[in-house]
Amino acid sequence: MARLATFWFWFAVAAIALLCLGQSFGQSQDVAVIVNPKNNVDNLSMAELAKIFRGERQYWRTDLPVLVLLRAPGSYEREVALRSIFRMTESQYKQYWVSRIMRAEATSPPAELYSSGMTKEGVTSIPGSIACISASDVKPGVKVVRINGRLPGEPGYPLH
Amino acid sequence: MTIARHISFLLVLLLATVIARAQATPEPEQSEAVKALLTRIDKLEQRVAELEGGKNTASTLQPNGQPQGSQIPKAEVVEENLATQMPDDHPQNGRSVEPHFPSMQLHGFADVDFSATDERGSFSGFNLGQFVLHVASPLSKRVAYFGELSFTAGPTSYTADVERSIIRYAYNDYFKLSFGRYHTPINYWNTAFHHGLWLQTTISRPEMIRFGGRFLPVHFLGMLAEGNIPSGSLGLGYEVGLGNGRAGTISRAGDTGDVNSNRAWVARIFARPTSLRDLQIGGAVYRDKITPVPALTGSPTFGEWISSAQIAWTRETPELISEFANVHHLNNLTGTVHNSQAYYIQLAYRLPWEQRKWKPYYRFEYTHVPTTEPLFSTTAFEVTDLVGSTAGVRFDITDFAAFKWEYRHTKHRPADPPVNGVFVQTSFTF
Numbered sequence: 001m002a003r004l005a006t007f008w009f010w011f012a013v014a015a016i017a018l019l020c021l022g023q024s025f026g027q028s029q030d031v032a033v034i035v036n037p038k039n040n041v042d043n044l045s046m047a048e049l050a051k052i053f054r055g056e057r058q059y060w061r062t063d064l065p066v067l068v069l070l071r072a073p074g075s076y077e078r079e080v081a082l083r084s085i086f087r088m089t090e091s092q093y094k095q096y097w098v099s100r101i102m103r104a105e106a107t108s109p110p111a112e113l114y115s116s117g118m119t120k121e122g123v124t125s126i127p128g129s130i131a132c133i134s135a136s137d138v139k140p141g142v143k144v145v146r147i148n149g150r151l152p153g154e155p156g157y158p159l160h
Numbered sequence: 161m162t163i164a165r166h167i168s169f170l171l172v173l174l175l176a177t178v179i180a181r182a183q184a185t186p187e188p189e190q191s192e193a194v195k196a197l198l199t200r201i202d203k204l205e206q207r208v209a210e211l212e213g214g215k216n217t218a219s220t221l222q223p224n225g226q227p228q229g230s231q232i233p234k235a236e237v238v239e240e241n242l243a244t245q246m247p248d249d250h251p252q253n254g255r256s257v258e259p260h261f262p263s264m265q266l267h268g269f270a271d272v273d274f275s276a277t278d279e280r281g282s283f284s285g286f287n288l289g290q291f292v293l294h295v296a297s298p299l300s301k302r303v304a305y306f307g308e309l310s311f312t313a314g315p316t317s318y319t320a321d322v323e324r325s326i327i328r329y330a331y332n333d334y335f336k337l338s339f340g341r342y343h344t345p346i347n348y349w350n351t352a353f354h355h356g357l358w359l360q361t362t363i364s365r366p367e368m369i370r371f372g373g374r375f376l377p378v379h380f381l382g383m384l385a386e387g388n389i390p391s392g393s394l395g396l397g398y399e400v401g402l403g404n405g406r407a408g409t410i411s412r413a414g415d416t417g418d419v420n421s422n423r424a425w426v427a428r429i430f431a432r433p434t435s436l437r438d439l440q441i442g443g444a445v446y447r448d449k450i451t452p453v454p455a456l457t458g459s460p461t462f463g464e465w466i467s468s469a470q471i472a473w474t475r476e477t478p479e480l481i482s483e484f485a486n487v488h489h490l491n492n493l494t495g496t497v498h499n500s501q502a503y504y505i506q507l508a509y510r511l512p513w514e515q516r517k518w519k520p521y522y523r524f525e526y527t528h529v530p531t532t533e534p535l536f537s538t539t540a541f542e543v544t545d546l547v548g549s550t551a552g553v554r555f556d557i558t559d560f561a562a563f564k565w566e567y568r569h570t571k572h573r574p575a576d577p578p579v580n581g582v583f584v585q586t587s588f589t590f
Binding site for chain 1: 194195197198201202205208209253254255257258259263265267269294296297298301302304306324326328330331332333351352353354356359388393395432434437516559560589
């Protein structure tokens with residue numbers, strides 16, 4: 001009986017430890033900012049990135065409007081974007097776009113996509129698009145933008 | 161004894177974990193399910209990519225001996241089918257999020273109110289606030305339309321009004337030109353909250369910019385150039401407008417034409433510094449010639465100069481909005497000059513408890529009009545002195561609906577008794 005209890009005790013401790021460890025590993029992945037390869041932007045500061053995602057900067061250049069693509073609620077990329085770029089909660093984000101549209105500063109909120117594949121597809125096919133994607137999901141066909149001069153995986157990269 | 165100790169420790173540990181997780185995520189089951197589904201989609205996509213990568217080397221025959229190509233539609237056919245589907249809020253693929261023109265978005269705002277005051281002759285009771293429909297539709301990559309319609313309950317029927325109707329051509333971030341009917345960019349509140357009462361913290365607008373008020377021109381019909389000013393971290397922006405200005409009834413804009421041949425103009429500059437998020441500081445000037453209808457004795461016209469300054473920090477911890485305006489009237493018949501001032505300061509704070517649903521607020525407002533002011537002291541165009549305080553609390557029921565409770569204490573002329581009132585409102589967007 002004593003052995004059985006000891007076994008379950010250490011089993012539970014190990015399970016909880018693994019759960020916490022796994023969660024912290026899963027939560028600390030770098031998130032890459034990707035654009036269409038035809039876009040000549042290579043580096044953005046966090047302030048510029050925030051302006052773009054918040055809709056305050058709407059053009060890359062005169063002939064190329066910005067189109068922000070965002071993962072759907074519940075995804076890790078969206079969590080990082082809201083926390084680090086928008087600096088808003090999910091509720092504040094929704095309210096922010098209602099108010100921007102009401103102020104005639106935007107016609108719609110950023111398009112929401114349900115998977116990394118759809119996000120990559122959007123960025124590949126739409127010249128002015130910009131999106132956040134988990135760094136491990138980056139594939140050829142998109143361009144990763146440096147943030148504050150750093151790429152995902154480099155020390156000091158701000159999006160994770 | 162050892163067993164009991166172990167089991168107790170285990171239970172405490174499990175309980176602590178459950179509590180910690182429950183505190184970290186307000187809706188754990190739902191959010192975990194969504195996360196799991198999104199992860200599953202990503203894994204399936206990776207699996208599809210792997211299978212597509214290896215399909216050339218794999219057998220193309222089904223168990224029944226038929227080639228796969230006869231049952232699985234070709235990629236071109238699938239894409240063609242997807243392309244013919246109308247875009248909706250749930251894109252089927254990444255390409256379908258490309259903007260389509262026109263694509264109208266409709267939003268609505270409404271409110272239901274209760275009021276009770278000790279003003280002589282007033283009755284307490286419920287009333288239906290404005291029902292507002294807001295339309296936004298991009299017409300091309302550069303052109304967009306915005307409209308705002310309001311329906312206001314009157315004693316015998318509803319009054320419909322086109323509050324805003326704007327078509328905008330955007331050349332780039334630095335130059336956007338639009339035509340139509342605006343809320344005059346002379347004031348922060350007027351251009352931040354419009355007719356969406358849910359957007360504003362309080363139940364009522366400040367007296368200096370209330371709808372139907374006369375102190376500042378709420379609406380403006382004409383053209384407006386706006387954009388960012390290259391200024392780095394200062395985040396400067398501008399708005400310059402040319403329009404009809406005030407109508408003969410000075411609370412209205414000249415919707416059907418100007419009341420005189422002098423155009424009004426307005427210019428506003430503001431800064432949204434990058435380092436101080438949600439802060440906006442600005443100032444504006446407005447120039448018009450007022451031709452009152454009905455005419456005053458001697459039919460004077462008035463040259464109007466309005467200058468204003470605004471500061472708004474809308475971060476909510478705290479929220480601070482304060483504005484000042486000076487209205488300068490030159491009587492063109494007598495040459496006399498009169499200056500009237502108004503300001504308000506509003507403070508609010510989003511409380512951290514209960515999922516940040518509560519936001520208490522307080523506003524002080526003040527208006528001063530000289531007794532010799534010929535226009536504002538005439539009954540038809542009257543603006544009176546005001547000293548007022550508003551205290552209340554806002555409770556956000558959901559992300560898109562709020563309850564507000566408000567107490568107001570106002571005093572107009574020295575001889576008038578003060579008025580106290582209690583107001584309740586539920587406002588929402590849909």
